Amino acid sequence: MKVVLENLTKCFPSRNKKGAEVIAVNNFNFEIPDGKLIGLLGPSGCGKSTTLNLISGLETPTKGKIYFGDEDVTNLPPEERGVGLVFQNYALYPHMTVEENIIFPLQNLKGAQKMSKEAMHQKAVETAKLVQLDGLMERKPKELSGGQQQRVAIARALVKIPKVLLLDEPLSNLDARLRLQTREELRRIQRETGVTTIFVTHDQEEAMSISDLIIVMKDGVVHQIGKPQDVYDEPANLFVAQFLGTPQINVFHGEVKNEKLYIGEEDVLDVPGRKDMHVWVGIRPEGFIPDANEGRMTCQMDRVEVMGRDVSVVSTHPQMTGRSIRSIVSAENKFDPDQKTVRFNLKPYKVFLFDKESEERV
Numbered sequence: 001m002k003v004v005l006e007n008l009t010k011c012f013p014s015r016n017k018k019g020a021e022v023i024a025v026n027n028f029n030f031e032i033p034d035g036k037l038i039g040l041l042g043p044s045g046c047g048k049s050t051t052l053n054l055i056s057g058l059e060t061p062t063k064g065k066i067y068f069g070d071e072d073v074t075n076l077p078p079e080e081r082g083v084g085l086v087f088q089n090y091a092l093y094p095h096m097t098v099e100e101n102i103i104f105p106l107q108n109l110k111g112a113q114k115m116s117k118e119a120m121h122q123k124a125v126e127t128a129k130l131v132q133l134d135g136l137m138e139r140k141p142k143e144l145s146g147g148q149q150q151r152v153a154i155a156r157a158l159v160k161i162p163k164v165l166l167l168d169e170p171l172s173n174l175d176a177r178l179r180l181q182t183r184e185e186l187r188r189i190q191r192e193t194g195v196t197t198i199f200v201t202h203d204q205e206e207a208m209s210i211s212d213l214i215i216v217m218k219d220g221v222v223h224q225i226g227k228p229q230d231v232y233d234e235p236a237n238l239f240v241a242q243f244l245g246t247p248q249i250n251v252f253h254g255e256v257k258n259e260k261l262y263i264g265e266e267d268v269l270d271v272p273g274r275k276d277m278h279v280w281v282g283i284r285p286e287g288f289i290p291d292a293n294e295g296r297m298t299c300q301m302d303r304v305e306v307m308g309r310d311v312s313v314v315s316t317h318p319q320m321t322g323r324s325i326r327s328i329v330s331a332e333n334k335f336d337p338d339q340k341t342v343r344f345n346l347k348p349y350k351v352f353l354f355d356k357e358s359e360e361r362v
């Protein structure tokens with residue numbers, strides 16, 4: 001089912017009398033396509049959870065509308081929206097078995113939807129199979145790993161076949177290995193069920209790896225929506241460029257003069273057709289090509305970190321905004337441990353220019 005957000009806005013009153021109100025979500029407009037997995041991404045406090053709570057009905061919007069398909073659900077309570085919810089803390093009932101936990105939402109069905117014990121059991125078994133828990137139905141939550149507990153929570157959210165599945169940081173409580181495994185599981189379950197899913201995370205790598213589309217938010221405002229690779233390759237502004245990618249993009253003070261890009265005294269790249277202006281220059285770590293003789297950009301060598309197939313060259317530059325430049329280059333490049341400088345040429349498609357004031361891409 002598609003989900004339409006129309007001018008969606010949520011303001012919270014200030015916690016003290018003098019303070020300004022908080023605009024947690026500011027005029028969010030988007031149509032989430034049917035059957036897709038959407039990653040809602042941004043730093044802490046950017047309004048991700050509030051957006052999810054508005055979609056689920058746990059919060060009511062200050063302004064704007066929410067549609068599931070063509071139905072306006074803005075004023076419907078959560079239980080009438082048909083959403084499945086999964087939170088960071090699995091919130092399972094500790095005294096119930098896996099099966100009882102999964103069945104729980106079915107027991108509250110009323111009227112024509114009421115199910116027999118046998119039908120509920122069948123449904124629980126089917127859903128448990130989907131999340132690969134079918135051998136563990138008699139266990140209590142404390143007898144399960146974190147990843148398994150989260151799968152019970154997902155099964156419980158799916159058992160009523162929700163129109164929309166909403167996941168708020170569902171992997172945060174898992175250790176690194178389980179996190180990786182469970183996110184792949186999540187992707188598989190979403191593909192198999194085809195339920196439109198919105199997944200909140202502050203972890204850009206997690207969102208990029210499993211989402212069909214990512215939405216990048218900051219301070220309640222949506223900064224960019226797109227396929228993960230497209231957003232990485234074509235960031236709309238400096239914030240998005242800095243938020244996506246590990247190591248982070250390197251940012252320099254720069255200037256376009258006579259169709260050349262200058263960083264400090266050096267013209268590091270030809271930029272045909274560009275008008276003269278001062279810019280922020282963002283260079284992805286993979287955008288540097290070491291060239292000891294003809295490299296147009298000279299940096300002060302700090303150290304080389306071995307990563308296996310690649311090496312990370314850590315260097316500095318007076319026009320750099322952060323502490324040090326991180327460039328990832330093939331391990332086939334050889335560096336002298338005593339060299340004072342390192343010279344690079346730049347891959348033009350890995351270099352982004354941003355307006356100095358608005359920080360929008362130019």
Ligand SMILES: Nc1ncnc2c1ncn2[C@@H]1O[C@H](COP(=O)(O)OP(=O)(O)OP(=O)(O)O)[C@@H](O)[C@H]1O
Binds near residue numbers: 012023043050
């Ligand atoms: N009930 C509330 N009353 C007042 N302010 C709130 C309330 N809930 C959230 N906020 C504020 O709204 C903003 C957005 O909060 P929200 O929880 O949506 O962010 P988030 O992106 O999910 O953050 P995190 O990743 O830390 O959970 C924050 O500034 C937060 O302090």
